[in-house]
Structures are given as C-alpha cells and as structure tokens.
C-alpha cells in the first residue's frame with residue numbers, strides 16, 4: 112500500500128475533471144479524494160503502486176474532451192489513519208490565483224439531442240448544459256470553480272437536477288451550471304421594455320422572419336440580430352448600431368451555411384470546434400452586399416448555445 116499526491120495544473124476546473132478522476136480511481140480500486148483548489152486539481156490516493164501509476168497515466172493522457180492539462184506532478188502522500196474507505200470528491204480547497212477555468216464551450220451533441228426530444232426534461236430548454244459543454248468563464252465570479260462562485264448560485268437546484276449533479280454515472284455529475292425548466296433561468300421576450308406573452312424563442316423567430324431586429328441577450332452581452340438575406344433589415348440594423356460599413360458576422364446551421372459558402376475541411380473543423388469561433392469564408396453573391404460592403408469574405412459561426420439552436 113502506497114500513498115500518492117498528484118497535483119494537476121492547467122485548465123482543469125469546470126470541465127468534469129473531478130468526476131473523471133473519481134471514475135478512474137474507482138475502476139482502479141483506489142481510496143482517497145480529489146478536490147479543486149487555487150492551483151488546479153489535487154488528487155490524494157492510496158493503493159497498489161501499479162494502480163497509482165495507472166491513475167497518473169490516465170490523468171496525463173486519457174482526460175475528458177475539454178480540459179487542457181498543463182502539468183501532472185506526483186509526490187508522496189503520508190497515509191492517513193484511519194485510511195479512507197472509498198474515493199470521494201472533496202470540498203474545494205482555498206482559492207489561489209494560478210488556475211484558469213475553462214472557456215465556454217459550444218452545445219454538445221448529447222445536450223442538442225435532449226433539447227430536441229419532446230420526452231426529455233429539457234425539451235426546448237434554452238439553458239441546457241453539461242460537463243462537456245456550456246458556460247464556464249462567462250458565469251464565473253471567483254475561483255475555485257464551483258456553483259457558489261458562479262452567477263448560477265442564485266438558482267437553487269430542483270430535486271431532479273440535484274440527483275443528476277450527485278450521480279457519478281450522469282454526464283451532469285458536478286456540472287456547476289446544471290439547470291432545467293423547473294429550477295434554472297428562463298427566457299422571455301420584451302417589446303419596447305414590456306414583457307410579451309408567448310414562447311420567447313418562437314416570438315424572436317417570427318420577428319426575424321418579419322424583417323425586424325431582435326436583441327438577443329446572450330452570456331456575454333447583447334447580440335443585435337436580423338435576417339441576413341433581408342437587405343432592408345440589414346440597413347436598419349446598421350442605422351441602429353451606427354455602424355455604416357463594419358462587416359457583420361453571420362450565424363447559420365450547417366445546411367444553410369453550405370448554401371452560401373464552401374468551407375474547406377480545415378475551416379469546417381474550426382467552425383465545429385468547442386470554442387465556436389467566427390471563421391472568415393469566401394463570399395458568394397447569394398447574400399446582400401450590405402453585410403460586408405467591399406469585402407470579399409464573410410464571417411460565419413455555427414449556433415453555439417441551446418438558445419441559438421432553438
């Protein structure tokens with residue numbers, strides 16, 4: 112029996128890293144705990160040397176999709192007495208300045224399937240997320256990354272969400288921004304400062320189709336949006352923003368995008384990456400010139416939150 116302390120630095124908070132460590136440690140029959148602290152993630156584990164080495168290798172190599180491991184350092188962990196009987200995710204340690212929380216990530220395929228499934232609890236829910244996707248940095252108010260240090264702290268989890276949050280087999284195990292229509296934030300629509308009845312996403316879609324301008328409050332601020340194929344709407348949007356000629360970015364589903372541009376394999380890869388960046392693509396004459404006057408390219412992005420997908 113040996114005790115190891117494994118220190119993981121890098122962008123390892125808010126990306127399902129602790130649940131990942133928990134699952135590995137359980138599979139290897141180790142006891143101990145994992146916690147977030149100001150320097151990153153700290154693992155203290157006891158068991159056979161080979162199992163401890165396997166855990167270290169797993170943390171270095173086979174980590175979850177999002178996280179970026181900076182360094183993994185091992186030192187001895189003096190075995191506590193009595194020895195822990197299992198492996199736990201412990202409360203966070205003190206905050207330091209060293210750890211960066213991960214950036215926001217575009218909606219994952221699992222969450223997308225969920226908001227489109229009429230049977231699912233989060234059917235058409237604009238704020239669905241899990242440990243593989245959703246807001247991180249934008250909701251952060253402090254470190255370490257835990258629900259109490261995010262803007263989600265004011266939404267108390269409902270029993271269903273709490274059960275998912277506590278279930279190591281669930282993809283929302285320790286997902287700090289976990290939410291659902293019962294307990295999470297909701298979307299609403301306003302016209303001229305007054306709330307209007309109806310489903311906000313429906314109303315916004317109707318307004319866009321009718322050539323109106325919609326201000327969509329997103330994670331990081333407002334997006335002013337209009338129908339990109341409507342030259343009049345674009346002109347009014349430019350007037351509203353007082354931007355006569357600065358290029359406007361476009362958001363579209365992949366099938367719509369392919370009608371107006373032909374991205375290379377590399378450009379598709381960028382468009383579909385978790386960071387969901389705006390990618391400049393060659394312009395065709397299928398869309399109004401007013402989008403980017405005198406410029407041969409248009410900036411495109413794919414929908415990256417459930418709200419956009421809906």
Ligand SMILES: [Zn+2]
Pocket residue numbers: 218219220221222223240241242243244245
């Ligand atoms: Zn997800």
Ligand SMILES: [Zn+2]
Pocket residue numbers: 268269270271272273290291292293294295
């Ligand atoms: Zn809930």
